[in-house]
Amino acid sequence: MSSKPKAEPKVAVLKGQEAEDKILEYVKKMNRPYGAVDVAANLKGAVPKTATQKILVALAEKGELVQKVYGKTTFFVYNQAKIDCLPQEKITALNTELVKLEDANKELVTQVRTLTTDFAKIKSTPTDAEIDNQISNTKELILIANKTLDPLRSGAPPISAEQLEQIYADWTKWRAEWVRRRKVFLTFWQLATDALPPQDAKDLEEDLGIEKDTPEHVNVEQGALCRQNQASTLKRKRQ
Template identity: 65%
Template sequence: MASKQKSEVKVLKGQEAENKVLEYVRRMNRPYGAVDVAANLKGAVPKAATQKILVALAEKGELVQKNYGKTTFFVANQAKIDTLSPEKISALEEECKRLDEENKAIALQIKAATTELTKIKNLPSDSELDEQLASLKDAIAKRTVLLQPLRSGAPPISAEEIAQIDADWLKWREEWIRRKKTFNSFWQLATDSLPPQDATILSEDLGIEFDTPEHATLEKSHLCVDTKKNLLKRKRSTSHPRRQSIREELIAILYRLTPRPFYRQVVMEQSNHLIEDASKYDFTCIT
């Protein structure tokens, strides 16, 4: 490998060396020793020559020499350093203020441009707009097909048909509520002594399907909330023929639907409680 070549620094002598040292000390405008000046000049002026030049400049009044113990420092004579006049300082301050205002205005423009760029980036691209337009056109075409019968003069649904639909809705919703209430009551009695896990297994074995989240959502909708006030309580029959053999029928049904011996034993244990409370419920809907 080729050895690194040292950078050649021209060694100054005489007046050139003196001017170099004076220019450096004035430009830095801080105290320096001879060693520091020679080192900072990168060897342009030898150390011994630097010491002599600094002393000579101090004797001429260009520098001020300060001794601190055995250490000597040199600093530029502040009286010979050019200073700015008050008018020049005022002009520079005005210029600085003007530039600061321009910077603020440019910063506001950059902020506004950045905000606008962000909005543009959030807008859909040309391809996305084409897809949205195609989707909207397809939806319009489908709606137009649905409106075509009305435009051709076909009669809409009559008021009587609407009334019949509302009546059917109230009728079957009332029936559904009664059946659900009856089932929940008997299911609670049948599984009251079972752990939740066993009750779940029993419902799976019997193939019982409980309400789904869709049912719960429907119950909270205006269709059900508005009709709850209009549902009439159904009078319970006091002389239904099935009440004569309710004990035998209930035990037979539950025993037949319960496949496991353990659950059958539980059903038999709960049968007395079921029969005691059976008179509270209406069984006309269970046929």
């Protein structure tokens, strides 16, 4: 069974001076135009509608409220002349304080921008570990460069352009031959072992003493030398 909604507690109906004080307090607190119906509804029935209308009119006659008529609707608002205003000295002091706070805020904004820039620089700066790693890599590159230069320093004649061209030509020739022979071997090996179980094919490979590419071969194939050679070959074909 669904529980019955709780009934709202009854509001005591005010009369006389209590009703007048309640209405004046509410209109003053809200400080916006209201009709009698709205005031009675917002007070949750503490003052009946008919009594609310009479009290609002009476308060307007006393000068506590200002009454305005728009067509057939009458609105009441608290008399703004009765609202306490700040003296001019206080307003001037507040304006002075506002200017100081705005200047201080501008300085803080400038500081935030400066600190943000500094923080970005710090974040982009390598850490100690990264610097150590960079130093280590640089030292290794220096060692490699020195080993490359050692023959020249000992008086060994440098390789001429013709010799270098011949080396590249020989490299291209014999690498192409190697690639061709490997392709032929893989084709025949696939035909020979296609019907064999994997373990039998492995045993046959060991019995025949077949040696596959070593990690050094793989590194060479994936290295800059082969990539450069392939790029040169493609360039010559396009020309």
